Amino acid sequence: MKQLDKITPRDVDFSQWYTDTVINAKLASYGPVKGTIIFRPYGYAIWELIQKYLDGKFKEIGVENVYFPLLIPQSLFQKEKDHIEGFSPEIATVTRVGDTELPEPLFIRPTSEVLMANYFKNEVKSYRDLPLIYNQWTNVMRWEKTTRPFLRTSEFLWQEGHTVHSDRKEASDLTLKILDIYTEFANNLLLLPVISGKKTEREKFAGADSTYTIESLMHDGQALQCGTSHYFADNFSKPYEIKFQNKEGKLEHAYSTSWGVSTRLIGAIIMTHSDDNGLVLPSSISPVQIRIIQIKETEEVLKVSNDIKNLLSNKYRVDTDKTDKSFGFKISEAEIKGIPLRIEIGPRDLENDQVTISRRDTREKIQVNVREIEQAIDQMIKEYDANLYANALKNRENRTSKAKTIEEYKKVLESNQGFVLVPFCGEVECEEKVKKETSTNSRCIPFEQDNKIENCFNCNKETKLKVYFARAY
Amino acid sequence: MKQLDKITPRDVDFSQWYTDTVINAKLASYGPVKGTIIFRPYGYAIWELIQKYLDGKFKEIGVENVYFPLLIPQSLFQKEKDHIEGFSPEIATVTRVGDTELPEPLFIRPTSEVLMANYFKNEVKSYRDLPLIYNQWTNVMRWEKTTRPFLRTSEFLWQEGHTVHSDRKEASDLTLKILDIYTEFANNLLLLPVISGKKTEREKFAGADSTYTIESLMHDGQALQCGTSHYFADNFSKPYEIKFQNKEGKLEHAYSTSWGVSTRLIGAIIMTHSDDNGLVLPSSISPVQIRIIQIKETEEVLKVSNDIKNLLSNKYRVDTDKTDKSFGFKISEAEIKGIPLRIEIGPRDLENDQVTISRRDTREKIQVNVREIEQAIDQMIKEYDANLYANALKNRENRTSKAKTIEEYKKVLESNQGFVLVPFCGEVECEEKVKKETSTNSRCIPFEQDNKIENCFNCNKETKLKVYFARAY
Numbered sequence: 001m002k003q004l005d006k007i008t009p010r011d012v013d014f015s016q017w018y019t020d021t022v023i024n025a026k027l028a029s030y031g032p033v034k035g036t037i038i039f040r041p042y043g044y045a046i047w048e049l050i051q052k053y054l055d056g057k058f059k060e061i062g063v064e065n066v067y068f069p070l071l072i073p074q075s076l077f078q079k080e081k082d083h084i085e086g087f088s089p090e091i092a093t094v095t096r097v098g099d100t101e102l103p104e105p106l107f108i109r110p111t112s113e114v115l116m117a118n119y120f121k122n123e124v125k126s127y128r129d130l131p132l133i134y135n136q137w138t139n140v141m142r143w144e145k146t147t148r149p150f151l152r153t154s155e156f157l158w159q160e161g162h163t164v165h166s167d168r169k170e171a172s173d174l175t176l177k178i179l180d181i182y183t184e185f186a187n188n189l190l191l192l193p194v195i196s197g198k199k200t201e202r203e204k205f206a207g208a209d210s211t212y213t214i215e216s217l218m219h220d221g222q223a224l225q226c227g228t229s230h231y232f233a234d235n236f237s238k239p240y241e242i243k244f245q246n247k248e249g250k251l252e253h254a255y256s257t258s259w260g261v262s263t264r265l266i267g268a269i270i271m272t273h274s275d276d277n278g279l280v281l282p283s284s285i286s287p288v289q290i291r292i293i294q295i296k297e298t299e300e301v302l303k304v305s306n307d308i309k310n311l312l313s314n315k316y317r318v319d320t321d322k323t324d325k326s327f328g329f330k331i332s333e334a335e336i337k338g339i340p341l342r343i344e345i346g347p348r349d350l351e352n353d354q355v356t357i358s359r360r361d362t363r364e365k366i367q368v369n370v371r372e373i374e375q376a377i378d379q380m381i382k383e384y385d386a387n388l389y390a391n392a393l394k395n396r397e398n399r400t401s402k403a404k405t406i407e408e409y410k411k412v413l414e415s416n417q418g419f420v421l422v423p424f425c426g427e428v429e430c431e432e433k434v435k436k437e438t439s440t441n442s443r444c445i446p447f448e449q450d451n452k453i454e455n456c457f458n459c460n461k462e463t464k465l466k467v468y469f470a471r472a473y
Numbered sequence: 474m475k476q477l478d479k480i481t482p483r484d485v486d487f488s489q490w491y492t493d494t495v496i497n498a499k500l501a502s503y504g505p506v507k508g509t510i511i512f513r514p515y516g517y518a519i520w521e522l523i524q525k526y527l528d529g530k531f532k533e534i535g536v537e538n539v540y541f542p543l544l545i546p547q548s549l550f551q552k553e554k555d556h557i558e559g560f561s562p563e564i565a566t567v568t569r570v571g572d573t574e575l576p577e578p579l580f581i582r583p584t585s586e587v588l589m590a591n592y593f594k595n596e597v598k599s600y601r602d603l604p605l606i607y608n609q610w611t612n613v614m615r616w617e618k619t620t621r622p623f624l625r626t627s628e629f630l631w632q633e634g635h636t637v638h639s640d641r642k643e644a645s646d647l648t649l650k651i652l653d654i655y656t657e658f659a660n661n662l663l664l665l666p667v668i669s670g671k672k673t674e675r676e677k678f679a680g681a682d683s684t685y686t687i688e689s690l691m692h693d694g695q696a697l698q699c700g701t702s703h704y705f706a707d708n709f710s711k712p713y714e715i716k717f718q719n720k721e722g723k724l725e726h727a728y729s730t731s732w733g734v735s736t737r738l739i740g741a742i743i744m745t746h747s748d749d750n751g752l753v754l755p756s757s758i759s760p761v762q763i764r765i766i767q768i769k770e771t772e773e774v775l776k777v778s779n780d781i782k783n784l785l786s787n788k789y790r791v792d793t794d795k796t797d798k799s800f801g802f803k804i805s806e807a808e809i810k811g812i813p814l815r816i817e818i819g820p821r822d823l824e825n826d827q828v829t830i831s832r833r834d835t836r837e838k839i840q841v842n843v844r845e846i847e848q849a850i851d852q853m854i855k856e857y858d859a860n861l862y863a864n865a866l867k868n869r870e871n872r873t874s875k876a877k878t879i880e881e882y883k884k885v886l887e888s889n890q891g892f893v894l895v896p897f898c899g900e901v902e903c904e905e906k907v908k909k910e911t912s913t914n915s916r917c918i919p920f921e922q923d924n925k926i927e928n929c930f931n932c933n934k935e936t937k938l939k940v941y942f943a944r945a946y
Contacts (some may be wrong), residue, residue: 029592029595029596031541031542031588032542032545032546032549032588032591033542033544033545033546033579036542036543036544037542038539038540038541038542038588038592039539039540039541040539041537041538041539041607044537044538044539044540045537045538047540048538064514064517064518065514065517065518065521066511066512066513066514066517067511067512067517067520067612067630068504068511068512069504069505069506069509069510069511069628070509070543070581070612070614070628071506071509071565071628072505072506073505073506076505088571089570089571089572090570090571091570091571092544092567092569092570092579093567093568093569093570093571094565094566094567094568094581095566095567095568095569096565096566096568097562097563097564097565097566097616098561098562098563098564098566098616099562106506106565108543108567108581115504115505115511118505119502119511122502123502134514138612139540139543139611139612141543143570143571155542155543155544157540
């Protein structure tokens with residue numbers, strides 16, 4: 001894939017702008033198999049930071065990491081009916097090894113509920129063995145017709161949590177505890193103002209009793225599902241026979257959950273924060289938070305650069321651009337890569353003991369005394385992150401509407417693409433019709449509800465539910 | 474897989490002892506597809522500690538992590554002749570998605586040289602783009618006829634480094650720098666006294682110019698390859714057309730390397746250090762380094778346990794067994810899991826301000842004043858690790874012999890299975906014959922050579938080379 005010289009302006013062609021940004025920031029390239037991508041070092045470094053944070057949070061609440069096999073025998077997969085129906089058409093299937101046909105086709109995992117359930121079945125005997133709270137960081141495959149780097153690819157990276165419990169409420173509470181971790185992570189670290197809530201019947205995960213979700217709104221007004229947490233009740237433990245002896249000595253089916261976020265979060269970050277000059281990254285997951293650029297390499301400049309780097313490295317991820325490229329090129333590279341702050345150091349500024357700090361988001365520059373640099377950086381990083389969040393929230397608020405009827409809904413979407421809160425009956429057939437007519441669907445039933453009885457925006461049935469609909473990636 | 478009550482003694486049946494240890498220590502279970510395993514939390518935690526250490530070391534020398542796709546189109550794989558010949562019979566092949574046959578079969582990566590080469594081809598234009606020093610932590614598949622948890626499984630986890638350089642020597646030096654990291658890691662952290670050296674022509678990696686290796690000797694005298702580093706010269710850059718413009722402005726083929734260690738290291742640790750009571754783990758990769766066990770839960774015992782845990786947690790991975798199992802059960806569980814030190818705290822000892830510390834390796838117990846516990850632990854961990862290494866080294870030394878002829882070689886192997894240093898011509902056909910006749914092969918050409926001319930132990934040809942042969946896993 002060739003390096004582009006220019007990024008298409010975001011308002012001219014959002015989709016092309018997105019691809020241009022991914023390529024020019026060197027986040028990813030296309031793989032040789034259609035719909036796959038190569039995570040280049042800069043893109044993978046963002047994923048590593050996401051992993052590090054979430055993995056720490058999971059471990060704090062007692063999650064244990066495991067690794068389950070890539071391949072699932074076809075016969076094992078087919079026990080849970082909704083699950084196989086949901087995934088069948090997308091499953092890459094291994095049918096031979098070398099020149100030898102396999103006796104049974106093997107599925108590359110699209111997700112690992114089935115393998116986990118089969119393991120839990122053998123492992124769980126008594127309520128004393130429970131809960132088991134597992135997670136794995138893996139690759140999974142779901143063959144997709146239309147793909148887009150990070151957002152939708154045939155293979156992607158994710159974490160998938162799988163838990164099994166002796167108590168219905170404990171399982172259900174766990175899905176919400178995980179949703180809280182996701183929500184807090186998205187809001188405070190990725191600076192994505194997400195709406196959390198529950199999926200409708202039509203949109204819930206294949207095999208789930210309930211699916212919880214965090215939904216964010218991209219700059220262009222399309223929604224993106226950023227993470228989901230599923231409560232299965234005993235939907236998997238029945239077909240897969242996960243039974244335990246409860247405190248009363250009776251056999252009972254166990255209660256299970258699963259939950260995950262994927263590399264699609266990188267897509268969400270790009271489409272929420274970035275601009276016509278390339279990436280804009282939240283400081284928490286920016287592989288380089290501060291880049292030092294020397295205007296001229298005098299002895300004094302080198303010394304001060306080094307001192308500043310050492311000083312700030314205790315707290316921040318700092319690097320120095322040591323290439324022999326021009327000053328202008330270095331600046332635009334730092335911009336394309338979305339590095340939050342640049343420190344530009346030149347001999348003239350140093351005469352007054354000053355350096356220049358530039359913010360990536362506002363492109364504002366300030367001159368700071370060398371002795372006050374740490375304070376200035378602390379302050380600017382805070383303002384930078386706050387500004388990213390505020391902009392994203394403003395965009396979401398500007399793009400959130402209400403509608404009472406399907407006609408109103410269509411009109412609103414046409415004039416202001418975004419979230420539309422509608423009274424909705426919640427039924428599958430009704431949502432199916434909306435989807436067919438508008439190519440949009442429900443995103444989530446927000447936890448906050450006014451509980452007023454109104455009429456479903458589409459079928460007119462009485463309902464208390466208010467639901468966010470949107471066009472989505 | 475059912476939990477066994479007893480571990481088969483190591484000297485009665487080494488292979489059964491190994492499996493019993495893996496299962497009883499809850500490191501792994503078998504997956505539903507033949508030859509695959511499930512990494513249970515305790516087994517995966519060891520892998521995480523291995524990853525953390527090596528990943529840090531790699532990053533120190535400028536390695537960048539990436540992620541390349543799982544699937545490789547058949548046509549792309551076939552460009553390097555030796556490579557396809559080496560891997561073909563073991564490759565799991567995806568031929569359909571859902572009900573649809575794919576136009577071209579896709580291989581699940583057995584290793585990623587081909588994908589990397591194809592990427593480097595597009596990425597590398599000038600010597601200024603080089604070197605690229607990449608690594609990825611992934612799953613790979615190689616279908617194996619006989620499998621054994623960790624040692625040889627159809628799917629395994631590993632890191633695979635892939636680099637490309639403008640300079641032949643720089644590439645070759647990098648493979649040795651990586652070998653140094655592996656050697657130091659194996660010796661000092663895994664406490665595996667490895668021999669490092671070069672593979673013979675027959676044993677080198679499919680497509681490599683030279684393969685370097687670290688080889689260790691298991692308790693039963695069979696060798697295990699623990700890590701390899703390959704220098705490819707331009708063997709991949711020619712068929713895959715990785716060319717760069719050199720400083721003289723001419724197009725030149727680039728020089729590449731690859732290197733890896735896998736979850737097989739966990740097998741090496743088990744088969745080197747463990748005993749009839751279960752696992753014995755080097756402290757560096759032990760998920761729990763110190764376990765506190767309370768003899769009786771008095772208020773005083775709980776308080777002291779807590780104080781000790783807080784004190785030691787700054788330096789060590791410490792936990793407290795809080796289950797309601799018996800004291801005896803807790804002790805044997807800590808032993809089976811190979812936890813280096815246990816602190817046993819009871820009311821009687823506390824009357825004298827004492828606690829008991831037990832070592833897993835020697836099963837030695839000492840009584841220590843509560844106020845001196847940190848010092849005592851520091852000292853004991855050091856001695857524990859030193860003892861593990863010394864025992865492994867002694868085993869290797871006792872099991873290392875020399876032989877001058879094939880008859881002597883066979884006799885030596887029969888009486889004392891282990892490494893045998895022999896004068897060897899290094900030729901493929903000659904090694905082929907040795908392999909056929911003895912089911913053993915060369916492990917490595919050690920870096921230290923006496924350079925005396927002798928006669929090949931098998932074909933009698935004159936040679937300077939001394940080579941280690943052994944039966945291997």
